[in-house]
Amino acid sequence: MAVENRIIDLLVVGGGTAGIVGAKTAAGFGARTLLVEQARTGGDCLWTGCVPSKTLLSAAEHSATARTLTGQPLEFAAVRKRIFAAITTIEPVDSPAALEDAGVEVIKGTLTFRSPGVAEVEGRTIRFRQALIATGAAPVSSGIPGLDPGVTVKSDTIWELDALPARLAVVGGGPIACELGQAFARLGSEVTMIVRSRILPKEDPDAADLVRESLASDGVRILENTTVENAVTTDAGSRLLLRDGAAVDTDTVLLATGRTPRTVGLGLERIGVSLDNAGQVITDSRMMTSNPLIWAAGDVTANPQFTHVAGVHASVAASNAVLGLKRQVSGTVPRVTFTSPEVAAVGLTTAEARLQHRARTVRHSHVDRAVTEDTTGGFTRLILDRRGNILGGTIVGPRAGESLAELTLAVQKGMTTSDIAGTTHPYPTYSDGVWNAAVADVRERLASPVVRQAMAGLVWFRRRWVGRPRSRHLRSACPGTTTTGRP
Missing domain, CATH: 3.50.50.60 (FAD/NAD(P)-binding domain)
Structure with a gap:
């Protein structure tokens, strides 16, 4: 019909x-x-978002490895082929x-x-x-006076590039800007990021610092606390004039300033x-x-x-x-920025002293899997209330998004550090960061004066009574025995 x-x-x-x-x-x-x-x-995720961007990040990592081993990065044509292959593989599902x-x-x-x-x-x-x-x-569109549309791409059109930009200016400092900026730098572009405030402004500042260091090590030039005021076309491309008086010459401008x-x-x-x-x-x-x-x-x-x-x-x-149901959506929303290192966060990411929140941090130099992989620069940070309830946290490091799953469940279900510490975890994994932080918190709470006094009293009681022979009085009270203790 x-x-x-x-x-x-x-x-x-x-x-x-x-x-x-x-x-x-x-x-x-x-x-x-x-x-x-x-x-x-299929939407943005399939065609211009998650699938192509994460494929690009993977290819860029391989390119960085190839450059280290052979001195030559991957050919951009091969990268594009891999991106389109991933889209083609997933497309039938959508x-x-x-x-x-x-x-x-x-x-x-x-x-x-x-x-x-x-x-x-x-x-x-x-x-x-x-x-x-x-x-x-x-x-969103540029809003930058004088910017040539011919040199401008956005997160949904950058995949149309058929050649690697020699110079790429990224306007923005959020997750998309950081991910694509790092990827193109690893592929061989000269990348400059122009950021209104700081990179990853919604994330823990310590996490942003680690990403900033990683971007810089990949050759990304980061200009924070400034904006593009104007743009002029030059023989070699475009010149971006910044609020602080600086100028950035570029061949391609990637706009990553929101949606x-x-x-x-x-x-x-x-x-x-x-x-x-x-x-x-x-x-x-x-x-x-x-x-x-x-x-x-x-x-x-x-x-x-x-x-x-x-x-x-x-x-x-x-x-x-x-x-006709009345189901409600959860307010617990995990998020991951897939840079190297990854930044994964859920719930509260900073402690509020007035609410007596605490931050429990484990550096990944104390996570054995990170030690074996020589990736100890990250950290796991839990935000807790005074009773050990897990309110949120941040994980920085390889596969941080996978480690975040347990932390997300903990926030959603109102779990405590005792719940995490009392659960057997596989070893060695990066998720040991969450477990180690929980164990450290439980041990600290057990070390409080009140708890220590109670524990000492229990130990004293057990020392005095457990394992000692019963007295003649107690034996005589037991049915079926004589005062001599023999049946």
């Missing part, structure tokens, strides 16, 4: 991670589900065919909401009961969906918008812009919409 002639239970707008997960969730419950995507399913196999109907086109319960796609009228908005976000939600043209005002000042869809903890029949998830909302967040939030939204 044509889609125009029936009512859709859940209309999903957008075919990225949030849209795909939300649509499959709804279809799995037996709901009549339609997904509309104007370009290609394809329209895979969605249709899961019971989701897919339409390609641009959607506009016309009125409550009615949308239009390329002239076709779609009637629906509920909808999930999952249109994502796009990198803006894709809401323009959707007609959300016609269906009573409110936006915040940044243009993001406002949702509650159930992912419901100001219209109780419209839901939203992913980068189009004000929530952290991570693929794992988009998927979980979309699943909650679809479950609530289709089944």
